[in-house]
Amino acid sequence: MTAARVVAWRHGETAWNAEGRYQGQADVALNPKGRDQARAAAVRIAALQPARIVSSDLSRASDTAWELARRTGLVVEVEPRLQEINVGDWVGMTNDEVFAAHPDFAADLRAGRDARRSATGETGAQAGARVAEALLDIAESSPDGSTVVAVGHGFALRVAMVFLLGLDYAHNLTLGGLWNASWSVLQPGGESWRLVSYNNVADGA
Known part of the structure; x- marks a missing residue:
């Protein structure tokens, strides 16, 4: 079995998104704007007639997912591998605070090089590989x-x-x-997928 289309949907806005704070795997809730964004996007995504909804277990993602579940009658399946990158003890910090404390990280980030997010966190590649594996299994x-x-x-x-x-x-x-609340559409193809559309948002979101 293989899905013909995977819709990768980012959660709606949180207060920490609005403040530019690193969330990582901290369980930060949607703010009112984020809930509105999720509801608006759910209308558009429901039109794609999904057969399954699978979500990160962090509430900002699962609450976003439930807006679609209410429109489609589907249940939300939980997949912890879809969590955000682990940023360790940088949770709650802003970019400016992180860059000031870790100038080497700032230089790596601007150059497109990967780096660990704090001594106890993940690298970008580790987080991406974890989520890619989850998406492959879901598809x-x-x-x-x-x-x-x-x-x-x-x-x-x-x-x-x-x-x-x-x-x-x-x-x-x-x-x-x-x-926030954008969705991208991918066409699975083993380990070499095709990007159909990227960063779609609902009108007025």
Whole structure:
């Protein structure tokens, strides 16, 4: 079995998104704007007639997923591998704070090089590989020809998509960041997928 289409959907906005704080795997809830974004996107994604909804277990993703579940009658399946990159003890810090404390990381990030997010966190490649593996398993366990929605997090989903397209880590800068509540559509093809559309948002979101 293999899905014909995987919709990678980033969660709606949180207060920490709005403040530019590193969330990582901290369980930060959607803010009111994020819930509105999720509802608006759910209308558009429901029109794709998904057969499954699979979500990160962090509440900002699962609450986004449930907006689609309410429209489709589907249940939300939980997949912890879809969590965001682990940023260790950088949780709650802003970019400016991290860059000031770790100038080498700032230089690596601007040059497109990978680096570990704190001594106790993951590298970008580790997070992307984890999420790419999850997306592969989700696609391959879904009915032939179906559409499946995977709800996750901006950075980890972006790097996972780069890997599934057969590209290396540095290409994640070429794609650019995923907006809150945006969705991207991929066509599975073993370990070499095709990107159909990227960073779609609902009108007014």
